[in-house]
Amino acid sequence: MAFPIRLFKYSTNGPEDTTPLDRLRTEEGFEADDVLAVVGKSEGNGCVNDFSRTLSSVVWHSRIPPTSIAVFSGGTEGALNPHVTFVVKEQGGESTGVVALVGRTRKFEPEEVGSSVQVREVEKTIKGMMAEANLPPSLVHLALCKCPLLTTSKISSILAKGLEPITTDTYSSMGSSRYAAALGIAVALEEMSGSDEAIAEGLRSGGESWSARASCSSGAELDDCHILLLAGEPHEVKPLPERKRLGISSGYMKDAIDAQALLAILDPIAAQGGRVVQVFVKAEASPSGLVRNKRHTMSTDSDVHSTRHARAAVGGLVAGLTGDTAVYVSGGAEGQGPPGGGSLTVVYEVA
């Protein structure tokens, strides 16, 4: 089902801080029950041993409705601010300009993670969500997906079945799962062909097929994929006079320093007097080892993981161009934008 929504964001004092719910109530008049999704940045390393992400998941899942989803992405490197974004159902279901849909795939067997089965299930779930809401793919500007990873015990269970795991490296399984989810999104949103050949080729190529609207993150705390779609409203919007209208745009950064991609979205918003509510962007170290033909050192730094470098750099750029450090910059962009770049979505408000 597609709900007209509002978006509110609040800084947090730590991964365990749920006081933003109080501000949502007192400042905006919404209750925890109105929350469709909490999408947050927590301040861990964003990698395998990021316990800030687990801590946020634990405290938030006990506060929001069981059908709602909590997606936490670890890592607020550089100037980034730990925060949460609430996606809440508009009161009375009045039009706002942007709708949200929340869904889940079935649970995956460990050996399915990162495989074409995951691609197809994500595709099927998103297509089902859009069909039920009568929403064309072209209106969807963000498909945010939280997906499972392979823990050591899941890898053992695959081996015990006599099957071959996609990888025996826990960290590397995070990328495989993100990539399979991204391909499923790309097919569902008609950004790539859904033929078996195309998917097989996509999985083989490891990053050359991609969606400009996918934002995926992996975690150990779930076995299915949790999906949030943000889309423009299919019908003409007549917001209540006292409320502002929301808009949503998307694009993609072609590399980690692609200011133009951001400005191409931000400038028209500014031109109509709008205010940016939230930027959702993916970041990664260019697999070629180069940014605009010059060497970067993100992938040869054995002290700091490349995803941390990439979030810090892209975060600095996005925060600089928006004047806001509470932006959703997420690392690990396999299939979510072109190699070395990342998907990009902006939600904004106009008078």
Next chain:
Amino acid sequence: MAFPIRLFKYSTNGPEDTTPLDRLRTEEGFEADDVLAVVGKSEGNGCVNDFSRTLSSVVWHSRIPPTSIAVFSGGTEGALNPHVTFVVKEQGGESTGVVALVGRTRKFEPEEVGSSVQVREVEKTIKGMMAEANLPPSLVHLALCKCPLLTTSKISSILAKGLEPITTDTYSSMGSSRYAAALGIAVALEEMSGSDEAIAEGLRSGGESWSARASCSSGAELDDCHILLLAGEPHEVKPLPERKRLGISSGYMKDAIDAQALLAILDPIAAQGGRVVQVFVKAEASPSGLVRNKRHTMSTDSDVHSTRHARAAVGGLVAGLTGDTAVYVSGGAEGQGPPGGGSLTVVYEVA
């Protein structure tokens, strides 16, 4: 003495890579003997145990004239590209639009590092350099200073004299030395009062007095301060017809995401069809723990040092706005720009 100069920059393949000298010769026709200064970014952590900086110093000092200086700043986090910038004397001493002056203070006793003695010596040296060249302070847009730090053995020698070291922490001495040098620059360039009271107050306040044109870095490999001044040419410039004219501008970032400060310099350059040759900028984690009133986590991250975070974020912004990752982003901005911000200088070329 003030030499009209050219600026050339080249990416490096590693801290020990001096092949850019070959390119300087074959591509631009300059020899190692023409080099007044090598200013480089090497790919270590930029902190106490950054051996990339030492390695670069070792290999470069054996290649350039003994009176020339090599300033290496460690840390190419995020998208940044390890590179060197050559400041070379223009052939025939012809005007170019920008002049360089190179100088050194006397060597410091360990107990003088970070003290008012260091402030006064840096001030005196810069004033002497400007006076000899008949250059007014207002024309100087960058004072780059490499200064000593306190090693464990220097701290021991201070204690052996019965004196009190400014700090017993090696890392912290890097900041004290940078700050004292920055105050000396601020006084010499008439950015702050040179009274004893003002200097004492500056040293006490720890960062509230500052220069918008200072860029200082500390290293264990020297006992004096090495200084490079870049300034606009005092006389009208008539460059040779086949060469382009250089220009230089400066300002400061008021915080780590101050895109406007950069654009205020870059936009006029673009308007006159100019090309940015190099950006020199300092970066630091805001000591208040906030960027534009929102919490950052650079100073509470016990895995990655705050200077690494700051370089990555500011580097992402500067590279995004210039389209170039080979920019000189240096961490540790005590007294070099306002707290949480940093000094900013741009050298550019116009037809």
Next chain:
Amino acid sequence: MAFPIRLFKYSTNGPEDTTPLDRLRTEEGFEADDVLAVVGKSEGNGCVNDFSRTLSSVVWHSRIPPTSIAVFSGGTEGALNPHVTFVVKEQGGESTGVVALVGRTRKFEPEEVGSSVQVREVEKTIKGMMAEANLPPSLVHLALCKCPLLTTSKISSILAKGLEPITTDTYSSMGSSRYAAALGIAVALEEMSGSDEAIAEGLRSGGESWSARASCSSGAELDDCHILLLAGEPHEVKPLPERKRLGISSGYMKDAIDAQALLAILDPIAAQGGRVVQVFVKAEASPSGLVRNKRHTMSTDSDVHSTRHARAAVGGLVAGLTGDTAVYVSGGAEGQGPPGGGSLTVVYEVA
């Protein structure tokens, strides 16, 4: 009150894993209500942003009685195994050979953290616990203390009162609080004089006064000090025939590689056919920069914090000598053993 106790330890699958309570029940027949204390090692960095510690605290405090205490120490570097040790009341209050006492100080004002007030309150609380149980200081072999630290907001509140905080650095406040608690323990256990002069001198010297039986760790989640004492039973022990007798010994490592200190405790246990149940040891990088007159690099490594190095090294040694990686090796040993060394307590079981 002094309870005869049993000690059981279990590996954990992650900081949020409370399944050891199930094993305690099914394997040993004890309930969560029997737990006096949970003392655990969780797998974060053990520094300021260790969210594994917070996560463990959150999940465990909801499982044990409100008067019981949970002390988690972050950091299982090297071969160390994340685990929890349960201190449980023996069934029927029968003698076991070792008793435990649990207590708390009053809550501290922020400005009291790290001061002589904290020293005196810890001293007073421990003396009160021992007096109530009629237990002489000489029988106490371990005083485990969890103590508050200064968060950014606590520092602000001190400044708002016009007072001087002991430090404005959050990380450094962890050490100050540990040290004050350690001095309080040293006085209560009669390891140092309790005169005002001795305490003032101890606070001034920063580490030269110490207790061989103190083990302190700081955390942001409490405002008072939580204290666990482990002591030999004051009366002769007649354990039930089907249960084994417990013993407890203590000493101190004089430096990070002091195998002899460990062997001096382990050898007599082995000689009587005993089995080591748990080793509690503190570790730190020698402040002199030397171990047995040779330079170490723990304090000049800007990539990995010195406490992480120290835990890994001491953990390797203790695990090697005991054949067990689930040992309690805790970092930050200010006043808990001599500088560069650490307090050391072993609980063992004999037939």
Next chain:
Amino acid sequence: MAFPIRLFKYSTNGPEDTTPLDRLRTEEGFEADDVLAVVGKSEGNGCVNDFSRTLSSVVWHSRIPPTSIAVFSGGTEGALNPHVTFVVKEQGGESTGVVALVGRTRKFEPEEVGSSVQVREVEKTIKGMMAEANLPPSLVHLALCKCPLLTTSKISSILAKGLEPITTDTYSSMGSSRYAAALGIAVALEEMSGSDEAIAEGLRSGGESWSARASCSSGAELDDCHILLLAGEPHEVKPLPERKRLGISSGYMKDAIDAQALLAILDPIAAQGGRVVQVFVKAEASPSGLVRNKRHTMSTDSDVHSTRHARAAVGGLVAGLTGDTAVYVSGGAEGQGPPGGGSLTVVYEVA
């Protein structure tokens, strides 16, 4: 050729410190020309971007004879002391009890690194060295090998030839090269079969075939393998009366906390009044994720590389048992001892 040798070791003040050569001359009467090999621990991270290793190589190769070798292993985590060990030719070629042989393979094509070609060349070279010196494999207690790795440009050149590189990950190529070298050593020292099948199976199994006497490290600064063999003297030794006799023993640690393996070598040395001169040991995180059936967290720590953890832990144990922190603990033990353990050699001196 096999030279009777002496072993001397000295702490260094930093990676660029070659002053130990002065001490070698003044304290022991040996010149740089007598040095067959310098085997050192430098204080970087021991991983891809360890510039301390490069810096040490640069400064040392300019000081020792061109036919001599310098093997630097990065990483002095925990209590370990940065130092160098000199292997010098005994004056007059008098017997000492231990001989050294130095050799090099031919240079490898990039595509040969990590392949059976590298295995065979290492095998052939060592067999040739032993044959020329008439030395049976059983007398060799340490085969120290420095081998090449795949840089980004080498990987590109392999791809340009239309060949498949063993890995496209620079870091991972370090392990592949170490492993191939270790297999070559295992075959040459008759620790495993040299059949094509055995080598193919060894390369396939990734670590299950191993040598108890191999110690390999990779570096970007060479294209061939540099090999140092230390062996017991084949003939009866009659040392000069004023010199002490050297001895050499080897074994292997079966896991990272295998104190018994060390004691089995150290106890007999102590029993005959000997003095340990140097311990050479390899360390790695157990690939199973377990040490003695308990989980370790070295491989899931995204902040600190597992080789750093392993060196710190094993270093703590070895330093504790020998009372000396200047021991050669090297990380990355693929094929150098059993999985999770490491090869172990001790050189000692007896009156």
